Amino acid sequence: MPENTMENASCVLVKGGTVCNADRTFEADVLIEDGIISQIGSDLNAPDGAKVVDAAGKLVIPGGIDTHTHLNAHSDDANFANMAVVDDFFVGTKAALAGGTTMILDHCVPGRGQSMLEKYEIWRNTADEMVCCDYSLHVAVTWWGDKTKEEIATLCSEKGVNSFKMYMAYKDSIMVTDDVMYKAFNCIKENGALAMVHAENGDVIECNCKKLLNSGVTGPEGHLMSRPEEVEAEATGRAIMIANQTNCPLYVVHVMSKSAADVVASARKQGKVIFGEPIAAGLGSDGSHYFNKEWRHAAGHVMSPPLRPDNETPAYLMDMLANNSLQATGSDNCTFTIEQKAVGKDDFTKIPNGTNGLEDRMSVIWEKGVHSGKMDPCRFVAVTSTNAAKIFNFYPKKGVIQVGADADIVVWDAEATRTISKDTHHQAVDFNIFEGMECHGVPLVTISRGKVVWENGELNVTKGSGKYIYNPVHAPEAYARIAQRDKVNQPVKVDREPYTGQVWPAGGDNKNAAEPSKKAEQAKSPPAAGFKAPAPSSGLPESRPQTKRGHRDLHASSFSLSGQQTDDADGHRNAYKVVAPPGGRSSIQF
Numbered sequence: 383m384p385e386n387t388m389e390n391a392s393c394v395l396v397k398g399g400t401v402c403n404a405d406r407t408f409e410a411d412v413l414i415e416d417g418i419i420s421q422i423g424s425d426l427n428a429p430d431g432a433k434v435v436d437a438a439g440k441l442v443i444p445g446g447i448d449t450h451t452h453l454n455a456h457s458d459d460a461n462f463a464n465m466a467v468v469d470d471f472f473v474g475t476k477a478a479l480a481g482g483t484t485m486i487l488d489h490c491v492p493g494r495g496q497s498m499l500e501k502y503e504i505w506r507n508t509a510d511e512m513v514c515c516d517y518s519l520h521v522a523v524t525w526w527g528d529k530t531k532e533e534i535a536t537l538c539s540e541k542g543v544n545s546f547k548m549y550m551a552y553k554d555s556i557m558v559t560d561d562v563m564y565k566a567f568n569c570i571k572e573n574g575a576l577a578m579v580h581a582e583n584g585d586v587i588e589c590n591c592k593k594l595l596n597s598g599v600t601g602p603e604g605h606l607m608s609r610p611e612e613v614e615a616e617a618t619g620r621a622i623m624i625a626n627q628t629n630c631p632l633y634v635v636h637v638m639s640k641s642a643a644d645v646v647a648s649a650r651k652q653g654k655v656i657f658g659e660p661i662a663a664g665l666g667s668d669g670s671h672y673f674n675k676e677w678r679h680a681a682g683h684v685m686s687p688p689l690r691p692d693n694e695t696p697a698y699l700m701d702m703l704a705n706n707s708l709q710a711t712g713s714d715n716c717t718f719t720i721e722q723k724a725v726g727k728d729d730f731t732k733i734p735n736g737t738n739g740l741e742d743r744m745s746v747i748w749e750k751g752v753h754s755g756k757m758d759p760c761r762f763v764a765v766t767s768t769n770a771a772k773i774f775n776f777y778p779k780k781g782v783i784q785v786g787a788d789a790d791i792v793v794w795d796a797e798a799t800r801t802i803s804k805d806t807h808h809q810a811v812d813f814n815i816f817e818g819m820e821c822h823g824v825p826l827v828t829i830s831r832g833k834v835v836w837e838n839g840e841l842n843v844t845k846g847s848g849k850y851i852y853n854p855v856h857a858p859e860a861y862a863r864i865a866q867r868d869k870v871n872q873p874v875k876v877d878r879e880p881y882t883g884q885v886w887p888a889g890g891d892n893k894n895a896a897e898p899s900k901k902a903e904q905a906k907s908p909p910a911a912g913f914k915a916p917a918p919s920s921g922l923p924e925s926r927p928q929t930k931r932g933h934r935d936l937h938a939s940s941f942s943l944s945g946q947q948t949d950d951a952d953g954h955r956n957a958y959k960v961v962a963p964p965g966g967r968s969s970i971q972f
C-alpha cells in the first residue's frame with residue numbers, strides 16, 4: 383500500500399495549553415516537526431525558526447474527523463437530483479479547517495451498473511487536486527454484479543478503502559434490497575472491512591410519497607411525513623439483523639431519531655458489533671422547520687432521514703452519544719443552494735436532499751454536548767475525532783495527540799462564543815440550518831499536517847495539499863471481537879447413531895405402512911402435530927446451532943454476535959459463562 387508522503391515541512395511549538403485526549407487532559411507543550419508531533423512535555427524550547435502558537439488557558443485537542451461528507455456529488459449521481467453540490471472538495475475542506483475539522487471521510491457513490499473502481503478513481507482524481515485537509519473514502523455498493531466481489535477485494539487490498547455503504551432508501555436509483563445487502567455484508571466481512579447503512583425503508587417511503595402527493599401535500603413537510611421515525615427504526619433493525627447473520631460489523635450512518643438510536647443501543651447491549659453515528663444536524667436542530675411558512679426555510683432543511691419533529695430528539699441523541707450508545711459524529715454535509723432546492727418547489731420529492739454541518743459540527747457538539755453538561759471535554763474528543771480514527775482504522779496516526787501522530791491539532795477556546803450564520807460561514811451554500819445559534823467553543827487555531835491553516839479568523843490553505851489516507855482492513859475496534867467470534871461460534875455437529883427406522887412414505891413391505899388410499903389422504907392433509915416436514919430451503923447454512931435434544935434452536939442464528947457460548951453444543955448447563963459479555967470485550971475501549 384502506498385505510503386503517505388509528508389509535505390509542508392515546518393516546525394511549530396504549541397505552548398502552554400492543556401492537551402485533551404479522549405482518555406485524559408494534561409498541561410503540556412506540543413512540538414511539531416515535519417508534520418508530525420515530535421515532542422510533548424513541559425517547557426519545551428522552540429527550535430530556531432519555529433512558529434510559536436500561544437495556547438495558554440486553552441485546550442489543545444486532536445483535529446476533528448468528520449465521518450460523513452458528500453463533497454463531490456455529481457450530475458450522474460441519481461440521488462442528488464442531477465446537480466452538483468456547492469461545497470466541493472476545495473470549499474468544503476477549507477470550511478472544515480475553519481471549524482476545527484482536519485480530516486473528512488467522503489462518499490464515493492457509483493450509480494447502478496457503474497464500476498466501483500472506476501468511480502473511486504474519479505473521486506481520487508478530483509479530491510487529490512482540491513482538498514485542503516486529509517481525507518479517506520467510503521465506497522457505496524449500489525448494485526450487485528459479476529465483478530462486485532472482486533472490486534470490493536481490490537478496493538480493500540490496494541486502494542485503502544475499508545468501509546462500504548449501502549442505501550436502504552432511494553428506491554429505483556441506488557437503493558439495495560436485502561439479498562444484495564446479505565451478499566455485500568458477507569463479502570465485506572470476508573475482506574475485513576466495515577459495512578455502513580443509510581437506514582430507511584425505501585419501499586414504504588415511495589408509497590408514502592405517492593399518497594401524500596395525491597392528497598395535495600407538495601411542500602417540504604411532505605418530506606418529513608413520508609419518512610416517519612418507524613421507517614428509519616425498521617430499516618436500522620433490519621440492517622443489524624443482516625449484519626448479525628453474516629457476522630459483519632456495521633456502522634449506521636446518520637442516526638436521526640430516538641427510536642433508531644434505541645435500536646442501535648439495544649443491539650450494542652446485546653453485544654453486537656454495531657456503531658452509530660449521529661450528525662451535527664440531528665444534534666443541533668429539529669424537524670419543526672419543515673412546517674415553516676417560508677418555503678425556502680423549510681426546503682433548506684430537507685435531508686434524509688429528516689430532522690425529527692419531536693423537539694426532544696437532539697438532546698436525546700446527545701445523551702446517547704455521551705453514554706456511548708452512539709460513537710462517532712459526522713455532518714452529512716451535502717449542500718445545495720436554495721435555487722437548486724427550488725427544482726422541488728411544487729413537489730417535495732424533487733427537492734435535492736442535504737444540509738450543511740461540516741464547518742459547524744465541532745462547535746454545535748461542544749455547545750449542545752459539553753456546554754450543556756452532558757459530556758466532558760475528553761468525551762467530546764472521543765466523539766468528534768478519536769472514535770472515528772479507531773473505527774475506520776487510522777488510529778493512532780490521527781485522533782490523538784501523542785508523539786508520532788500526524789500533527790492535526792486544534793487550539794480550542796471553550797469560553798469564547800460565536801454565532802453561526804450563512805453570512806459569515808466559509809461554505810459556499812447560501813443557507814445554514816444553524817442560523818443564529820450561539821455556540822460556546824471556538825477553534826482559535828487549526829493545524830493540519832503541521833501547518834497552521836486557520837488563525838486569527840484567517841485561512842491559509844493550499845488547494846490539493848491534503849492527502850488521501852489509506853485505511854487498512856481488520857480494524858481492531860471491530861475485528862478483535864468478530865474474529866474471535868468466528869473462531870468460537872462455528873456450528874457444532876451432533877454425533878449420533880444413524881437412524882435405521884422407516885422413512886416416509888413407507889415401502890410396500892412395511893407392515894406399519896398406511897394403506898395406499900390412506901397414504902394419498904395423508905399427502906393431501908396438513909401434517910399432524912409432531913410431524914416433522916422436510917425444512918424448506920431458507921438459504922441459510924444447513925447446520926445451525928442445536929440444543930442438547932437435537933432440536934434446532936430457532937432463536938439462534940448460525941452466526942451469533944450476541945452471546946452464543948463456546949460450549950453450547952456440550953449440553954445443558956446450570957450456569958452460563960459469558961464468553962461475549964454485553965457490549966463485547968475489546969482490547970481497545972472507547
Ligand code: URP
Pocket residue numbers: 452461580684685686687714716735736737
Ligand atoms: O439528505 C442527505 N442525507 N443527503 C445526502 C445523501 C444521503 O442520503 O446521504
Ligand code: ZN
Pocket residue numbers: 450451452714716
Ligand atoms: Zn450522507
